[in-house]
Amino acid sequence: MNSIGERIGVEVSLRGAxxxxxxxLAPEQARTYRRLAWHPGVEITPLIASRLTGDALxxxxxxxxxxxxxxxxxxxxxxxxxFHDLLRLHAEEKAAEHENDEAKEEGxxxxxxxxxxxxxxxxxxxxxxxxxxxxxxxxAFADAAQAARWLDAEKGNLVDLIDLAGRHDLFQETLWLxxxxxxLFLHHGQAHLWLRAGEAAVLAARRSEDERTLGxxxxxxxxxxxxxxxxxEAMADLAAAEEIWSRREEWKRVAQTRQRRGTLALEHGDxxxxxxxxxxxxxxxxxxxxxxxxxxxxxLLGRAHLATGSPEKALGFLERALPPLENSVYNRARAxxxxxxxxxxxxxxxxxxxxxxxxxxxxxxxxxxxxxxEAWEVLGExxxxxxxxxxxxxxxxxALESLDEKDPARRRVQERLxxxx
Numbered sequence: 001m002n003s004i005g006e007r008i009g010v011e012v013s014l015r016g017a018x019x020x021x022x023x024x025l026a027p028e029q030a031r032t033y034r035r036l037a038w039h040p041g042v043e044i045t046p047l048i049a050s051r052l053t054g055d056a057l058x059x060x061x062x063x064x065x066x067x068x069x070x071x072x073x074x075x076x077x078x079x080x081x082x083f084h085d086l087l088r089l090h091a092e093e094k095a096a097e098h099e100n101d102e103a104k105e106e107g108x109x110x111x112x113x114x115x116x117x118x119x120x121x122x123x124x125x126x127x128x129x130x131x132x133x134x135x136x137x138x139x140a141f142a143d144a145a146q147a148a149r150w151l152d153a154e155k156g157n158l159v160d161l162i163d164l165a166g167r168h169d170l171f172q173e174t175l176w177l178x179x180x181x182x183x184l185f186l187h188h189g190q191a192h193l194w195l196r197a198g199e200a201a202v203l204a205a206r207r208s209e210d211e212r213t214l215g216x217x218x219x220x221x222x223x224x225x226x227x228x229x230x231x232x233e234a235m236a237d238l239a240a241a242e243e244i245w246s247r248r249e250e251w252k253r254v255a256q257t258r259q260r261r262g263t264l265a266l267e268h269g270d271x272x273x274x275x276x277x278x279x280x281x282x283x284x285x286x287x288x289x290x291x292x293x294x295x296x297x298x299x300l301l302g303r304a305h306l307a308t309g310s311p312e313k314a315l316g317f318l319e320r321a322l323p324p325l326e327n328s329v330y331n332r333a334r335a336x337x338x339x340x341x342x343x344x345x346x347x348x349x350x351x352x353x354x355x356x357x358x359x360x361x362x363x364x365x366x367x368x369x370x371x372x373x374e375a376w377e378v379l380g381e382x383x384x385x386x387x388x389x390x391x392x393x394x395x396x397x398x399a400l401e402s403l404d405e406k407d408p409a410r411r412r413v414q415e416r417l418x419x420x421x
Contacts, residue, residue, distance in 0.1 A: 018090045021070055028055075032063040033072055034099055035107055036083070037091035040164045041157035044073070044081045048157070051111035105168065112165040112173040119158060119180025122147035126183040134179055134213070151184055155193060162197045166204040174204040175213055182220065191224050198224065215244035219257060222264075231268050235261065252293070255284035259297050266304050274304045292331075295324035299335040306338065311345040318342060333362035333371060340378050344385060353382050370409070373402035377413055384420060392420045 022030060035052040036044055049060035064081050067073040073081040083091065095104070121140035124133070125147035141147040151158075158177055165174040178201035184190040198221045205214035222237035238261045245253040262277030278301045285294035302318035305311075318339045325332040340356035343349070356378045363371035380395035396417035403410050 014086060015090070018087065021072055022090070022094060025067075025070070025072075028059075029063055029066055030094075030098075032060065033067055033091055034095040035103075036073075037088060037095045038104055038107055039111065039157075041160040042082050043076070043157060044083075045079060047114070048111060051114050052107040054107070054110065108164065108168055109170060109173075112161055112168075112170050112177070115154070115158060115161050116165075116173040116176035116180070118150070118154075119177050121180075122151050123180045123183050126151075126187065135176060148183075148187070151180070152188070155181070155184060155190065159193060159197050162200045166200045166207075169207070171204045171208040171210065174201050175210075175217075177201075178217070185224060185227075189227075191227050194224050195221070211244055212248065212250075215241045215248075215253065218244070219253075219260070222260065226264050226267075231264065234264055238264070251284055251288045252290055255281050255288060255290065255293060255297070258284060259293070259300065262297075262304070263300060266300065266307065271304060271308045275301070275308065278304055291324050292328065295321045295328075295335075296331055299325070299331065299338060302335070302342065303338050306342050306345065311342050314338070314342045315346065329362050330366045330368060330371065333359040333366065333368075333375070336362070337371075337375050337378055340382070344378070344382055349382050349385050353379065356382065369402045369404065370407065373399040373407075373409065373413065376402060377416065380416060380420070389420050393417060396420060 022033065025033060032049055032053050032055075036049060038052055039048050041048075044064070046057055046061040046064055049055070049064055050057045053060060053063075055063070061079075064073060064075075068075045068081060072087060073083060075081050117137045118140055120133075120135060120137045123130075124136065124139070125141045125144050141150065158181055162174055162177045162181075165171075165177065178194075178197045181190075181194055181197050185194040198217060202214065202217050202221065205211075205217055218237040218241035222234040222241065225231075225234035225237065238257055242254060242257040242261070245251075245257060258277050258281035262274045262281055265271075265274035265277055278297055281297045282294065282301065285297050298317045298321035302314040302316075302321060304314075305317060306314035318335055321335045322332065322339070325335055336355045336359035340352040340359065343352035343355065356375050360372060360375035360379070363375055376395045376399035380392045380399065383389070383392035383395055396413055399413045400410060400417065403413070
């Protein structure tokens with residue numbers, strides 16, 4: 001028998017074995033087996049089975065254990081199962097043969113809604129400070145640690161469900177699922193994962209003609225692109241978002257988006273472009289009266305002018321930025337570090353040192369490692385300027401200790417340390 005014939009023979013034999021196992025199932029077990037094929041992800045839990053079948057959770061737990069005992073599922077870890085690839089195909093065939101479209105749509109809708117609500121609940125637990133949330137749901141997690149564990153365990157399922165919900169026109173569920181995943185990006189650096197989810201959510205927002213949600217998603221996707229160094233993609237998303245906010249006359253969001261465009265340009269060395277965007281953001285801030293956002297824009301303009309070699313202009317913006325930031329420890333510390341760098345450039349090292357030492361204390365209070373590193377680095381520059389190379393080396397060493405091993409800033413600080421003798 002040739003290889004094709006052998007393969008066909010194996011497939012026929014396996015199908016026969018699968019059919020025998022399936023036919024031996026009790027009706028409720030068979031229904032669970034079929035409907036599990038509607039789940040797009042790899043891992044299956046009792047909650048997923050319960051939502052697809054409409055059965056109570058204990059009943060679904062038992063059904064999964066029974067299917068695993070009969071070798072129709074594999075229990076990977078306690079309470080988490082998966083299909084063998086060929087068995088998934090077999091389950092799909094049985095579902096197509098015995099289930100109707102109405103039952104399928106209801107099961108998928110239940111599954112998507114449950115995970116969407118849990119996703120939002122996890123995000124609320126992890127980011128309780130957010131006020132502009134698209135929806136609020138009942139608490140589902142005892143604390144942030146439990147929410148983080150759930151998100152990490154279910155992240156693969158969540159991304160697959162976002163795509164499924166979008167294909168079934170479950171736009172609200174698509175957006176809620178994506179909202180919940182934002183914490184995974186912010187706190188765990190899951191940039192590529194969020195981009196997969198964000199792509200489906202952007203498509204859903206466009207299909208549902210939900211312009212406001214589309215603008216929010218474009219702003220978020222730009223931040224993820226920026227994190228990955230994809231400047232052109234980030235700028236394109238920000239430009240598209242700003243067009244939406246301008247058309248809707250949502251001037252606070254216009255200001256926020258312009259500020260982000262300026263920040264991105266500044267981070268990547270496009271200094272004149274950064275100044276232009278930030279001046280436009282400041283004009284929008286003046287229009288809205290958003291004092292805190294205006295103060296951050298002033299701080300960023302100070303940094304931009306310092307980078308262009310205009311420390312006098314920088315000084316003016318930074319001094320205007322500080323008073324409104326009195327109750328914002330982190331941003332005030334950032335502004336003080338920039339002010340210290342500016343004063344050093346203007347040959348006022350003692351004033352510079354006082355500002356940066358105050359900023360360092362605030363960064364310690366805030367618990368920001370990168371912020372502490374930035375303060376130590378500028379203190380190292382000040383000590384070098386004053387000829388105290390020993391103190392400069394200590395400052396640079398402290399800067400390195402405050403940074404994560406993978407932080408790209410380590411290379412710059414290490415070069416300063418090496419150059420300080």
